[in-house]
Amino acid sequence: MPAKGKPYQLVIVGGGVAGIEIATSLGRKWRGARRRGQSAPEITLVDADFAHVWKPILHTIAAGTRDVAQQNLAFVLQARDAGFAYQPGALTGLDRAAKEIVVAPLMAPDGRTVIPERRIAYDTLVLAIGSEANDFGTPGVKDHCRFIDSRRQAIAFNHEVRTRMLQAVAFEQPLSIAIVGGGATGVELAAELIQLLDISTGLGAKGLAGLMTVTLMEAGPRLLPAFPEDISAATERRLTSIGIKVMTNAKVAAATETGFTLADGSEVTAGLKVWAAGVKAPGLLASLDGLETGRNNQLRIEPNLATTRDPSIFAVGDCASLQPAGASHPLPPTAQVAHQQAHHLVTYLPYWIASGRPPPPFHNKDMGAIVSLSEYDAFASLGRLGLFRGVTFRGRLAQFSHEMLYRGHQQKIFGFWRGGIVWFLDWLNARVRAPVKLD
Incomplete structure (x- = not known):
């Protein structure tokens, strides 16, 4: 006391x-x-x-x-x-x-x-x-890979990817981005990068589409191992359809200046490398x-x-x-x-x-999980609670559910009315400001 x-x-x-x-x-x-x-x-x-x-x-x-x-x-x-x-x-x-x-x-x-x-x-x-991301002691990861575990790291990565995109267009040189980790972070980042590419092309970077590639690598047999198998399979198909190269059973043995060396001895070339595998x-x-x-x-x-x-x-x-x-x-x-x-x-x-009485035991409620593929798609599982437990769904309802998780958090920290105002301002800004960060 x-x-x-x-x-x-x-x-x-x-x-x-x-x-x-x-x-x-x-x-x-x-x-x-x-x-x-x-x-x-x-x-x-x-x-x-x-x-x-x-x-x-x-x-x-x-x-x-x-x-x-x-x-x-x-x-x-x-x-x-x-x-x-x-x-x-x-x-x-x-x-x-x-x-x-x-x-x-x-x-x-x-x-x-x-x-x-x-x-x-x-x-x-x-x-x-x-x-933070867990590199599992993989050689070269700390020296050659980017991480997005914090606000500062995300800002630094955005600055770097925009710089590389400008260089790719100006010098007509390839920009290969490789992401290690097929969990929600890696999957969602890969989709957002394709969204960035599509928007940038629409804003005038016409040659970028033929220069920029995104590769997503997962050490296990499927993406999103924590999700139901049908969501994993559908997510892989959708990512492939928007131009992402998906590699499963691709265990990284080392990161190098020019890319990744896999456990089978093969090489994956990448100018910009992101590590999103594992958590510690x-x-x-x-x-x-x-x-x-x-x-x-x-x-x-x-x-x-x-x-x-x-x-x-x-x-x-x-x-x-x-x-x-x-x-x-x-x-x-x-x-x-x-x-x-x-x-x-x-x-x-x-x-x-x-x-001085200790709190009672905490009981977690499995409310399911949602993964958003930017504007392209979204998938959700309802978890183990309720009448519809185990049900999976996709599309706009899943995207809306994903957005509501964030809005719920905002209301927790801003309060109901201020949270609603913040939501409205986000909606308004999305219609009057550039769809990607340009400055």
Whole structure:
């Protein structure tokens, strides 16, 4: 418990899907309590970036088919509007005995220290620092491949792909793009790149269509291994029909400056290489003051989402590993799971803080999965709940369902009315601004 006279400190590390929803919902709840003259905990959100972007749309920002400026949510503005504090910086350490986290200094581009290293005290800590691509130790990947795990990486990739496209047109040289990973991220990025190509051709880059190629490689026997087989097969057919070369059973042995070497010894030439295969939590978690981690650096957590070795520290989303009773695998690292875990803590953390009673076990609801192939198609599965469990569908209904996931997240962080206004502004901007990022 906090020292006498000091408010309770809830610290959340990571402003992704789960972190921003927890900070926003509880920030508003407790700010209202303080306005009524009641005591309430204080919330601090810590993140290495300055803005939140819903991770499932990073591939559209990377391709430039969605403008990052419209989708950014500055943490400092959200903190003001929702009633929490924001501290910029990356988590670098944890002192469980002192109940403090260590935050890296904030550096200016010229090397000056803007904000020095800090120690932030907590009474309850929520770790929601997400995940990153797993290169599985494959030689050359870190040196030669691009990643799109963060807002900054997506922006950097978009800048690079637009530069390469301009060079391809100006010098009439081929532009080959290869994506490793046939999960949802790789599949959706491949489709968005074809959308970028189609729009760019329509805007005057006439020769680009004959110069730019997109190859999607998957080590397993089919794309989208987490989806039903009929969706995997239909997705491969649709990607092929829009001009993407799909390679399954294509295990990458190494990345090189000129492309990829496969396990069978063959070569795939690529000037621009993207790694979207596998997921792991940041390596820092494996050495975080004795907290238990498992496969892929994920923190092991109890059914109530508390870490196994410290009941005052919770972990949610991609950085946490929870295997439900009777399940053969841990819960997948998806926005759907992160959202449900955030809702669980928003509901029960106030009782934990007020009474000391641990939250009840978390129960995940499999709501199915959706994959969007840009404007070309979409596929969805209804999961294992409800009357129509296991049903799959495609087309505009699936595209609309995919869009509604994002709009639901926006309403969580903006509120019903502001969320509706943001949706309208997105609709309006789509009709008055360029369909791809050009500046």
